[in-house]
Amino acid sequence: MTNSTQNLSKNPTIVDNKPTIMQLEAGKYYWCSCGLSTNQPFCNGGHKGTEFTPVAFEITEKQTVAVCQCKYTANAPFCDGSHIKLDSASSAHA
Numbered sequence: 001m002t003n004s005t006q007n008l009s010k011n012p013t014i015v016d017n018k019p020t021i022m023q024l025e026a027g028k029y030y031w032c033s034c035g036l037s038t039n040q041p042f043c044n045g046g047h048k049g050t051e052f053t054p055v056a057f058e059i060t061e062k063q064t065v066a067v068c069q070c071k072y073t074a075n076a077p078f079c080d081g082s083h084i085k086l087d088s089a090s091s092a093h094a
Contacts, residue, residue, distance in 0.1 A: 012052065012071035015040050017086065019066040019079035026061050030054035031068075031077030041067040041077065 013035030020041050029042060033055050036046030043054035055076045059065070068076060070083035 014070050014072075014083075014086065016069035017083045018069065019083070020069055021064065021066050023062065023064045024059045026059050028056060028058045029077075030056055033071060033076065035071045041069060 012033060015032075015035050022041075031041055031054060032039075032043045032046065034047040034050055034052035036050070036052075037044040038046065047053065057077050066079040068079045068082070070086055072082040072086060073080045074082065
């Protein structure tokens with residue numbers, strides 16, 4: 001295991017400091033929880049070799065959603081505002 005993989009096993013890669021607002025059709029989706037997918041916010045298998053797994057979720061009817069991109073939401077896969085706390089923490093250390 002490399003150092004970057006060891007670090008990632010505890011902390012996801014932050015993709016963005018704001019959610020992705022998107023309209024999703026009814027269906028089953030897999031949200032990337034590690035931040036390594038090149039198909040954000042959806043999983044493409046980039047988590048292989050880490051302790052992360054994708055989060056399956058289902059949309060029952062077409063709707064607009066705010067999908068988390070900081071990967072620290074407590075309401076995965078949806079944004080809960082956790083990126084605001086991350087922004088504040090990084091600003092305090094700058």
